[in-house]
Amino acid sequence: MYREFQLSDLNAENLWRGLRKKVTYERYRSIDDIKIINENENFHISYKNVNAQTKIEYNTDLLILATPKIPADGTEQLAKLLKVATNIDGFFLEADAKLRPIDFATEGIFLCGGAHWPKWIGESITQAYGAAGRAAIIMVKGEIETECITSYINEEKCIGCAKCIEVCPYNAIELIDINKEMGLYNISLRKARIVNAVCKGCGACVVECSVGAIDQNHFSKFQINKMIDLLPSLDIIDYEFV
Ligand code: SF4
Ligand code: SF4
Incomplete structure:
Protein backbone atom coordinates (compact mmCIF):
# COMPACT_ATOMS: atom_id res chain seq x y z
CA MET A 1 0.00 0.00 0.00
CA TYR A 2 1.32 3.45 -0.76
CA ARG A 3 0.11 7.01 -0.82
CA GLU A 4 2.73 8.73 -3.04
CA PHE A 5 5.54 7.36 -5.20
CA GLN A 6 8.44 9.47 -6.32
CA LEU A 7 10.83 7.80 -8.74
CA SER A 8 13.87 9.93 -9.24
CA ASP A 9 15.64 8.24 -12.15
CA LEU A 10 15.37 5.59 -14.85
CA ASN A 11 16.95 2.87 -12.69
CA ALA A 12 14.29 3.33 -10.03
CA GLU A 13 11.58 3.38 -12.68
CA ASN A 14 12.84 0.12 -14.23
CA LEU A 15 13.09 -1.52 -10.82
CA TRP A 16 9.53 -0.51 -10.02
CA ARG A 17 8.21 -1.74 -13.38
CA GLY A 18 9.90 -5.11 -12.80
CA LEU A 19 8.45 -5.43 -9.32
CA ARG A 20 4.95 -4.62 -10.55
CA LYS A 21 4.86 -7.97 -12.35
CA LYS A 22 5.11 -9.78 -9.03
CA VAL A 23 3.78 -7.29 -6.50
CA THR A 24 0.39 -5.59 -6.27
CA TYR A 25 0.57 -1.86 -5.47
CA GLU A 26 -2.55 -0.34 -3.91
CA ARG A 27 -2.92 3.37 -3.38
CA TYR A 28 -4.74 4.90 -0.42
CA ARG A 29 -5.71 8.54 0.00
CA SER A 30 -5.35 9.17 3.70
CA ILE A 31 -3.86 7.25 6.61
CA ASP A 32 -7.19 7.85 8.37
CA ASP A 33 -8.91 5.59 5.79
CA ILE A 34 -6.86 2.56 6.86
CA LYS A 35 -7.97 0.29 9.66
CA ILE A 36 -5.67 -2.42 10.98
CA ILE A 37 -6.91 -4.89 13.61
CA ASN A 38 -4.60 -7.39 15.22
CA GLU A 39 -6.48 -10.70 15.76
CA ASN A 40 -4.78 -13.90 16.90
CA GLU A 41 -1.41 -12.88 15.46
CA ASN A 42 -3.04 -12.01 12.15
CA PHE A 43 -3.70 -8.55 10.86
CA HIS A 44 -7.05 -7.63 9.39
CA ILE A 45 -6.54 -4.68 7.04
CA SER A 46 -9.29 -2.60 5.46
CA TYR A 47 -8.99 0.61 3.43
CA LYS A 48 -10.41 2.42 0.44
CA ASN A 49 -8.54 2.00 -2.86
CA VAL A 50 -8.16 5.39 -4.55
CA ASN A 51 -8.21 4.17 -8.16
CA ALA A 52 -11.02 1.62 -7.92
CA GLN A 53 -12.90 3.63 -5.24
CA THR A 54 -13.76 0.36 -3.53
CA LYS A 55 -13.26 -0.90 -0.02
CA ILE A 56 -10.55 -3.55 0.19
CA GLU A 57 -10.25 -6.02 3.07
CA TYR A 58 -7.83 -8.87 3.69
CA ASN A 59 -5.92 -10.75 6.38
CA THR A 60 -2.17 -11.06 6.59
CA ASP A 61 0.28 -12.59 9.06
CA LEU A 62 2.99 -10.05 8.28
CA LEU A 63 2.81 -6.27 8.32
CA ILE A 64 5.85 -4.10 7.49
CA LEU A 65 5.57 -0.34 7.83
CA ALA A 66 7.89 1.91 5.82
CA THR A 67 8.47 5.45 6.97
CA PRO A 68 8.55 8.21 4.37
CA LYS A 69 11.50 10.55 3.95
CA ILE A 70 10.61 14.03 5.06
CA PRO A 71 12.56 17.32 4.94
CA ALA A 72 15.14 17.88 7.67
CA ASP A 73 14.23 19.95 10.72
CA GLY A 74 14.91 23.62 10.08
CA GLY A 142 36.10 36.04 -8.59
CA GLU A 143 33.33 38.34 -9.79
CA ILE A 144 29.76 38.11 -11.08
CA GLU A 145 27.90 40.13 -13.68
CA THR A 146 24.84 41.93 -12.34
CA GLU A 147 21.60 42.70 -14.16
CA CYS A 148 21.46 46.07 -15.89
CA ILE A 149 17.72 46.60 -15.33
CA THR A 150 17.81 46.88 -11.55
CA SER A 151 15.41 48.92 -9.45
CA TYR A 152 16.23 51.97 -7.34
CA ILE A 153 14.54 53.79 -4.47
CA ASN A 154 13.83 57.48 -4.14
CA GLU A 155 14.77 58.01 -0.49
CA GLU A 156 12.81 61.27 -0.29
CA LYS A 157 9.55 59.42 -1.02
CA CYS A 158 10.25 56.21 0.95
CA ILE A 159 8.36 55.95 4.26
CA GLY A 160 10.20 52.84 5.45
CA CYS A 161 7.12 50.59 5.52
CA ALA A 162 9.19 47.53 4.43
CA LYS A 163 6.46 46.18 2.14
CA CYS A 164 8.94 45.96 -0.74
CA ILE A 165 11.21 43.76 1.40
CA GLU A 166 8.39 41.26 1.93
CA VAL A 167 7.77 40.79 -1.80
CA CYS A 168 11.35 40.76 -3.09
CA PRO A 169 12.03 37.13 -4.07
CA TYR A 170 15.80 37.67 -4.13
CA ASN A 171 16.34 39.25 -0.71
CA ALA A 172 17.76 42.31 -2.44
CA ILE A 173 16.29 45.06 -0.25
CA GLU A 174 17.43 46.13 3.20
CA LEU A 175 16.29 48.75 5.69
CA ILE A 176 18.82 51.37 6.72
CA ASP A 177 18.71 54.24 9.22
CA ILE A 178 19.73 57.63 7.91
CA ASN A 179 20.22 60.80 9.96
CA LYS A 180 18.67 64.02 8.78
CA GLU A 181 18.94 67.53 10.12
CA MET A 182 15.58 69.29 10.48
CA GLY A 183 16.14 72.79 11.82
CA LEU A 184 17.51 72.39 15.33
CA TYR A 185 16.88 68.67 15.40
CA ASN A 186 18.78 65.70 14.09
CA ILE A 187 16.37 62.84 13.41
CA SER A 188 16.85 59.25 12.37
CA LEU A 189 14.71 57.99 9.48
CA ARG A 190 14.23 54.41 8.32
CA LYS A 191 14.54 53.91 4.56
CA ALA A 192 14.70 50.98 2.18
CA ARG A 193 17.77 50.45 0.01
CA ILE A 194 18.25 48.05 -2.91
CA VAL A 195 21.47 46.04 -3.10
CA ASN A 196 22.24 46.37 -6.81
CA ALA A 197 24.45 43.28 -6.98
CA VAL A 198 21.57 41.09 -5.80
CA CYS A 199 18.59 42.76 -7.55
CA LYS A 200 17.29 40.85 -10.59
CA GLY A 201 15.06 43.63 -11.84
CA CYS A 202 11.88 41.54 -11.57
CA GLY A 203 9.83 44.65 -10.72
CA ALA A 204 7.84 43.09 -7.85
CA CYS A 205 8.87 45.86 -5.46
CA VAL A 206 7.96 48.62 -7.93
CA VAL A 207 4.28 47.67 -8.01
CA GLU A 208 4.16 46.97 -4.26
CA CYS A 209 5.35 50.39 -3.11
CA SER A 210 2.21 52.35 -2.25
CA VAL A 211 3.95 55.75 -2.37
CA GLY A 212 5.65 55.19 -5.74
CA ALA A 213 9.16 55.44 -4.33
CA ILE A 214 10.64 52.65 -6.48
CA ASP A 215 11.43 52.74 -10.17
CA GLN A 216 13.48 50.66 -12.60
CA ASN A 217 16.54 51.68 -14.55
CA HIS A 218 15.76 51.84 -18.29
CA PHE A 219 12.05 51.11 -17.59
CA SER A 220 11.01 54.06 -15.46
CA LYS A 221 7.33 54.92 -15.10
CA PHE A 222 8.01 58.08 -17.11
CA GLN A 223 9.47 56.08 -20.01
CA ILE A 224 6.65 53.52 -20.00
CA ASN A 225 3.96 56.22 -19.85
CA LYS A 226 5.61 58.03 -22.76
CA MET A 227 5.60 54.84 -24.83
CA ILE A 228 1.90 54.29 -24.08
CA ASP A 229 1.08 57.92 -24.97
CA LEU A 230 2.89 57.63 -28.30
CA LEU A 231 1.38 54.29 -29.27
CA PRO A 232 -1.82 55.58 -31.00
CA SER A 233 0.17 58.00 -33.17
CA LEU A 234 2.52 55.33 -34.50
CA ASP A 235 2.05 53.94 -38.00
CA ILE A 236 2.04 50.19 -38.20
CA ILE A 237 5.43 49.11 -39.44
CA ASP A 238 5.96 45.87 -41.35
CA TYR A 239 9.24 44.27 -40.51
CA GLU A 240 10.83 42.05 -43.06
CA PHE A 241 13.10 39.43 -41.58
CA VAL A 242 15.93 38.26 -43.79
S1 SF4 B 1 7.52 49.87 -0.08
FE1 SF4 B 1 8.14 51.91 -0.77
S2 SF4 B 1 7.82 53.21 1.01
FE2 SF4 B 1 7.81 51.11 1.77
S3 SF4 B 1 9.94 50.73 2.37
FE3 SF4 B 1 9.74 50.04 0.27
S4 SF4 B 1 10.37 51.81 -0.96
FE4 SF4 B 1 9.95 52.56 1.11
S1 SF4 C 1 13.25 44.48 -8.77
FE1 SF4 C 1 12.80 42.44 -7.93
S2 SF4 C 1 14.81 41.67 -7.31
FE2 SF4 C 1 15.06 43.88 -7.55
S3 SF4 C 1 14.69 44.70 -5.53
FE3 SF4 C 1 12.74 44.77 -6.61
S4 SF4 C 1 11.69 42.86 -6.05
FE4 SF4 C 1 13.88 42.62 -5.50
Missing part, protein backbone atom coordinates in the same frame (compact mmCIF):
# COMPACT_ATOMS: atom_id res chain seq x y z
CA THR A 75 14.38 23.40 6.29
CA GLU A 76 11.57 25.96 6.44
CA GLN A 77 13.61 28.41 8.54
CA LEU A 78 16.62 28.01 6.24
CA ALA A 79 14.42 28.60 3.19
CA LYS A 80 13.12 31.82 4.74
CA LEU A 81 16.61 32.95 5.68
CA LEU A 82 18.02 32.34 2.19
CA LYS A 83 14.77 33.41 0.47
CA VAL A 84 14.65 30.20 -1.57
CA ALA A 85 11.57 28.19 -2.52
CA THR A 86 10.27 24.88 -1.18
CA ASN A 87 7.72 22.53 -2.79
CA ILE A 88 4.41 21.39 -1.28
CA ASP A 89 6.17 18.57 0.59
CA GLY A 90 8.64 21.01 2.17
CA PHE A 91 11.75 20.02 0.17
CA PHE A 92 13.88 22.70 -1.49
CA LEU A 93 12.73 23.60 -5.01
CA GLU A 94 15.10 24.12 -7.93
CA ALA A 95 14.87 27.17 -10.22
CA ASP A 96 13.84 25.08 -13.24
CA ALA A 97 13.56 21.27 -13.36
CA LYS A 98 14.93 21.09 -16.93
CA LEU A 99 17.16 24.14 -17.39
CA ARG A 100 18.54 24.82 -13.88
CA PRO A 101 18.04 21.59 -11.91
CA ILE A 102 20.66 22.31 -9.19
CA ASP A 103 20.30 26.10 -9.00
CA PHE A 104 17.99 28.10 -6.82
CA ALA A 105 16.33 31.16 -8.32
CA THR A 106 18.57 33.15 -5.97
CA GLU A 107 21.99 33.51 -7.56
CA GLY A 108 24.98 31.73 -6.00
CA ILE A 109 23.04 29.11 -3.98
CA PHE A 110 22.85 25.50 -5.18
CA LEU A 111 21.16 22.34 -3.96
CA CYS A 112 21.76 18.61 -4.06
CA GLY A 113 20.89 15.31 -2.40
CA GLY A 114 18.13 14.71 0.11
CA ALA A 115 17.55 18.43 0.59
CA HIS A 116 16.06 18.39 -2.91
CA TRP A 117 13.87 15.28 -2.54
CA PRO A 118 14.30 11.61 -1.59
CA LYS A 119 16.77 9.99 -3.98
CA TRP A 120 19.39 7.28 -4.43
CA ILE A 121 22.92 7.80 -3.14
CA GLY A 122 24.29 7.63 -6.73
CA GLU A 123 22.12 10.48 -7.89
CA SER A 124 22.91 12.46 -4.75
CA ILE A 125 26.64 12.18 -5.42
CA THR A 126 26.25 13.17 -9.09
CA GLN A 127 24.16 16.15 -8.08
CA ALA A 128 26.69 17.13 -5.42
CA TYR A 129 29.46 17.15 -8.06
CA GLY A 130 27.25 19.36 -10.23
CA ALA A 131 26.49 21.80 -7.37
CA ALA A 132 30.18 22.01 -6.42
CA GLY A 133 31.06 22.66 -10.07
CA ARG A 134 28.48 25.44 -10.35
CA ALA A 135 29.80 27.09 -7.16
CA ALA A 136 33.40 26.70 -8.37
CA ILE A 137 32.62 28.65 -11.57
CA ILE A 138 31.67 31.70 -9.48
CA MET A 139 34.61 31.35 -7.10
CA VAL A 140 37.19 30.90 -9.88
CA LYS A 141 35.90 33.95 -11.74
Whole structure:
Protein backbone atom coordinates (compact mmCIF):
# COMPACT_ATOMS: atom_id res chain seq x y z
CA MET A 1 0.00 0.00 0.00
CA TYR A 2 1.32 3.45 -0.76
CA ARG A 3 0.11 7.01 -0.82
CA GLU A 4 2.73 8.73 -3.04
CA PHE A 5 5.54 7.36 -5.20
CA GLN A 6 8.44 9.47 -6.32
CA LEU A 7 10.83 7.80 -8.74
CA SER A 8 13.87 9.93 -9.24
CA ASP A 9 15.64 8.24 -12.15
CA LEU A 10 15.37 5.59 -14.85
CA ASN A 11 16.95 2.87 -12.69
CA ALA A 12 14.29 3.33 -10.03
CA GLU A 13 11.58 3.38 -12.68
CA ASN A 14 12.84 0.12 -14.23
CA LEU A 15 13.09 -1.52 -10.82
CA TRP A 16 9.53 -0.51 -10.02
CA ARG A 17 8.21 -1.74 -13.38
CA GLY A 18 9.90 -5.11 -12.80
CA LEU A 19 8.45 -5.43 -9.32
CA ARG A 20 4.95 -4.62 -10.55
CA LYS A 21 4.86 -7.97 -12.35
CA LYS A 22 5.11 -9.78 -9.03
CA VAL A 23 3.78 -7.29 -6.50
CA THR A 24 0.39 -5.59 -6.27
CA TYR A 25 0.57 -1.86 -5.47
CA GLU A 26 -2.55 -0.34 -3.91
CA ARG A 27 -2.92 3.37 -3.38
CA TYR A 28 -4.74 4.90 -0.42
CA ARG A 29 -5.71 8.54 0.00
CA SER A 30 -5.35 9.17 3.70
CA ILE A 31 -3.86 7.25 6.61
CA ASP A 32 -7.19 7.85 8.37
CA ASP A 33 -8.91 5.59 5.79
CA ILE A 34 -6.86 2.56 6.86
CA LYS A 35 -7.97 0.29 9.66
CA ILE A 36 -5.67 -2.42 10.98
CA ILE A 37 -6.91 -4.89 13.61
CA ASN A 38 -4.60 -7.39 15.22
CA GLU A 39 -6.48 -10.70 15.76
CA ASN A 40 -4.78 -13.90 16.90
CA GLU A 41 -1.41 -12.88 15.46
CA ASN A 42 -3.04 -12.01 12.15
CA PHE A 43 -3.70 -8.55 10.86
CA HIS A 44 -7.05 -7.63 9.39
CA ILE A 45 -6.54 -4.68 7.04
CA SER A 46 -9.29 -2.60 5.46
CA TYR A 47 -8.99 0.61 3.43
CA LYS A 48 -10.41 2.42 0.44
CA ASN A 49 -8.54 2.00 -2.86
CA VAL A 50 -8.16 5.39 -4.55
CA ASN A 51 -8.21 4.17 -8.16
CA ALA A 52 -11.02 1.62 -7.92
CA GLN A 53 -12.90 3.63 -5.24
CA THR A 54 -13.76 0.36 -3.53
CA LYS A 55 -13.26 -0.90 -0.02
CA ILE A 56 -10.55 -3.55 0.19
CA GLU A 57 -10.25 -6.02 3.07
CA TYR A 58 -7.83 -8.87 3.69
CA ASN A 59 -5.92 -10.75 6.38
CA THR A 60 -2.17 -11.06 6.59
CA ASP A 61 0.28 -12.59 9.06
CA LEU A 62 2.99 -10.05 8.28
CA LEU A 63 2.81 -6.27 8.32
CA ILE A 64 5.85 -4.10 7.49
CA LEU A 65 5.57 -0.34 7.83
CA ALA A 66 7.89 1.91 5.82
CA THR A 67 8.47 5.45 6.97
CA PRO A 68 8.55 8.21 4.37
CA LYS A 69 11.50 10.55 3.95
CA ILE A 70 10.61 14.03 5.06
CA PRO A 71 12.56 17.32 4.94
CA ALA A 72 15.14 17.88 7.67
CA ASP A 73 14.23 19.95 10.72
CA GLY A 74 14.91 23.62 10.08
CA THR A 75 14.38 23.40 6.29
CA GLU A 76 11.57 25.96 6.44
CA GLN A 77 13.61 28.41 8.54
CA LEU A 78 16.62 28.01 6.24
CA ALA A 79 14.42 28.60 3.19
CA LYS A 80 13.12 31.82 4.74
CA LEU A 81 16.61 32.95 5.68
CA LEU A 82 18.02 32.34 2.19
CA LYS A 83 14.77 33.41 0.47
CA VAL A 84 14.65 30.20 -1.57
CA ALA A 85 11.57 28.19 -2.52
CA THR A 86 10.27 24.88 -1.18
CA ASN A 87 7.72 22.53 -2.79
CA ILE A 88 4.41 21.39 -1.28
CA ASP A 89 6.17 18.57 0.59
CA GLY A 90 8.64 21.01 2.17
CA PHE A 91 11.75 20.02 0.17
CA PHE A 92 13.88 22.70 -1.49
CA LEU A 93 12.73 23.60 -5.01
CA GLU A 94 15.10 24.12 -7.93
CA ALA A 95 14.87 27.17 -10.22
CA ASP A 96 13.84 25.08 -13.24
CA ALA A 97 13.56 21.27 -13.36
CA LYS A 98 14.93 21.09 -16.93
CA LEU A 99 17.16 24.14 -17.39
CA ARG A 100 18.54 24.82 -13.88
CA PRO A 101 18.04 21.59 -11.91
CA ILE A 102 20.66 22.31 -9.19
CA ASP A 103 20.30 26.10 -9.00
CA PHE A 104 17.99 28.10 -6.82
CA ALA A 105 16.33 31.16 -8.32
CA THR A 106 18.57 33.15 -5.97
CA GLU A 107 21.99 33.51 -7.56
CA GLY A 108 24.98 31.73 -6.00
CA ILE A 109 23.04 29.11 -3.98
CA PHE A 110 22.85 25.50 -5.18
CA LEU A 111 21.16 22.34 -3.96
CA CYS A 112 21.76 18.61 -4.06
CA GLY A 113 20.89 15.31 -2.40
CA GLY A 114 18.13 14.71 0.11
CA ALA A 115 17.55 18.43 0.59
CA HIS A 116 16.06 18.39 -2.91
CA TRP A 117 13.87 15.28 -2.54
CA PRO A 118 14.30 11.61 -1.59
CA LYS A 119 16.77 9.99 -3.98
CA TRP A 120 19.39 7.28 -4.43
CA ILE A 121 22.92 7.80 -3.14
CA GLY A 122 24.29 7.63 -6.73
CA GLU A 123 22.12 10.48 -7.89
CA SER A 124 22.91 12.46 -4.75
CA ILE A 125 26.64 12.18 -5.42
CA THR A 126 26.25 13.17 -9.09
CA GLN A 127 24.16 16.15 -8.08
CA ALA A 128 26.69 17.13 -5.42
CA TYR A 129 29.46 17.15 -8.06
CA GLY A 130 27.25 19.36 -10.23
CA ALA A 131 26.49 21.80 -7.37
CA ALA A 132 30.18 22.01 -6.42
CA GLY A 133 31.06 22.66 -10.07
CA ARG A 134 28.48 25.44 -10.35
CA ALA A 135 29.80 27.09 -7.16
CA ALA A 136 33.40 26.70 -8.37
CA ILE A 137 32.62 28.65 -11.57
CA ILE A 138 31.67 31.70 -9.48
CA MET A 139 34.61 31.35 -7.10
CA VAL A 140 37.19 30.90 -9.88
CA LYS A 141 35.90 33.95 -11.74
CA GLY A 142 36.10 36.04 -8.59
CA GLU A 143 33.33 38.34 -9.79
CA ILE A 144 29.76 38.11 -11.08
CA GLU A 145 27.90 40.13 -13.68
CA THR A 146 24.84 41.93 -12.34
CA GLU A 147 21.60 42.70 -14.16
CA CYS A 148 21.46 46.07 -15.89
CA ILE A 149 17.72 46.60 -15.33
CA THR A 150 17.81 46.88 -11.55
CA SER A 151 15.41 48.92 -9.45
CA TYR A 152 16.23 51.97 -7.34
CA ILE A 153 14.54 53.79 -4.47
CA ASN A 154 13.83 57.48 -4.14
CA GLU A 155 14.77 58.01 -0.49
CA GLU A 156 12.81 61.27 -0.29
CA LYS A 157 9.55 59.42 -1.02
CA CYS A 158 10.25 56.21 0.95
CA ILE A 159 8.36 55.95 4.26
CA GLY A 160 10.20 52.84 5.45
CA CYS A 161 7.12 50.59 5.52
CA ALA A 162 9.19 47.53 4.43
CA LYS A 163 6.46 46.18 2.14
CA CYS A 164 8.94 45.96 -0.74
CA ILE A 165 11.21 43.76 1.40
CA GLU A 166 8.39 41.26 1.93
CA VAL A 167 7.77 40.79 -1.80
CA CYS A 168 11.35 40.76 -3.09
CA PRO A 169 12.03 37.13 -4.07
CA TYR A 170 15.80 37.67 -4.13
CA ASN A 171 16.34 39.25 -0.71
CA ALA A 172 17.76 42.31 -2.44
CA ILE A 173 16.29 45.06 -0.25
CA GLU A 174 17.43 46.13 3.20
CA LEU A 175 16.29 48.75 5.69
CA ILE A 176 18.82 51.37 6.72
CA ASP A 177 18.71 54.24 9.22
CA ILE A 178 19.73 57.63 7.91
CA ASN A 179 20.22 60.80 9.96
CA LYS A 180 18.67 64.02 8.78
CA GLU A 181 18.94 67.53 10.12
CA MET A 182 15.58 69.29 10.48
CA GLY A 183 16.14 72.79 11.82
CA LEU A 184 17.51 72.39 15.33
CA TYR A 185 16.88 68.67 15.40
CA ASN A 186 18.78 65.70 14.09
CA ILE A 187 16.37 62.84 13.41
CA SER A 188 16.85 59.25 12.37
CA LEU A 189 14.71 57.99 9.48
CA ARG A 190 14.23 54.41 8.32
CA LYS A 191 14.54 53.91 4.56
CA ALA A 192 14.70 50.98 2.18
CA ARG A 193 17.77 50.45 0.01
CA ILE A 194 18.25 48.05 -2.91
CA VAL A 195 21.47 46.04 -3.10
CA ASN A 196 22.24 46.37 -6.81
CA ALA A 197 24.45 43.28 -6.98
CA VAL A 198 21.57 41.09 -5.80
CA CYS A 199 18.59 42.76 -7.55
CA LYS A 200 17.29 40.85 -10.59
CA GLY A 201 15.06 43.63 -11.84
CA CYS A 202 11.88 41.54 -11.57
CA GLY A 203 9.83 44.65 -10.72
CA ALA A 204 7.84 43.09 -7.85
CA CYS A 205 8.87 45.86 -5.46
CA VAL A 206 7.96 48.62 -7.93
CA VAL A 207 4.28 47.67 -8.01
CA GLU A 208 4.16 46.97 -4.26
CA CYS A 209 5.35 50.39 -3.11
CA SER A 210 2.21 52.35 -2.25
CA VAL A 211 3.95 55.75 -2.37
CA GLY A 212 5.65 55.19 -5.74
CA ALA A 213 9.16 55.44 -4.33
CA ILE A 214 10.64 52.65 -6.48
CA ASP A 215 11.43 52.74 -10.17
CA GLN A 216 13.48 50.66 -12.60
CA ASN A 217 16.54 51.68 -14.55
CA HIS A 218 15.76 51.84 -18.29
CA PHE A 219 12.05 51.11 -17.59
CA SER A 220 11.01 54.06 -15.46
CA LYS A 221 7.33 54.92 -15.10
CA PHE A 222 8.01 58.08 -17.11
CA GLN A 223 9.47 56.08 -20.01
CA ILE A 224 6.65 53.52 -20.00
CA ASN A 225 3.96 56.22 -19.85
CA LYS A 226 5.61 58.03 -22.76
CA MET A 227 5.60 54.84 -24.83
CA ILE A 228 1.90 54.29 -24.08
CA ASP A 229 1.08 57.92 -24.97
CA LEU A 230 2.89 57.63 -28.30
CA LEU A 231 1.38 54.29 -29.27
CA PRO A 232 -1.82 55.58 -31.00
CA SER A 233 0.17 58.00 -33.17
CA LEU A 234 2.52 55.33 -34.50
CA ASP A 235 2.05 53.94 -38.00
CA ILE A 236 2.04 50.19 -38.20
CA ILE A 237 5.43 49.11 -39.44
CA ASP A 238 5.96 45.87 -41.35
CA TYR A 239 9.24 44.27 -40.51
CA GLU A 240 10.83 42.05 -43.06
CA PHE A 241 13.10 39.43 -41.58
CA VAL A 242 15.93 38.26 -43.79
S1 SF4 B 1 7.52 49.87 -0.08
FE1 SF4 B 1 8.14 51.91 -0.77
S2 SF4 B 1 7.82 53.21 1.01
FE2 SF4 B 1 7.81 51.11 1.77
S3 SF4 B 1 9.94 50.73 2.37
FE3 SF4 B 1 9.74 50.04 0.27
S4 SF4 B 1 10.37 51.81 -0.96
FE4 SF4 B 1 9.95 52.56 1.11
S1 SF4 C 1 13.25 44.48 -8.77
FE1 SF4 C 1 12.80 42.44 -7.93
S2 SF4 C 1 14.81 41.67 -7.31
FE2 SF4 C 1 15.06 43.88 -7.55
S3 SF4 C 1 14.69 44.70 -5.53
FE3 SF4 C 1 12.74 44.77 -6.61
S4 SF4 C 1 11.69 42.86 -6.05
FE4 SF4 C 1 13.88 42.62 -5.50
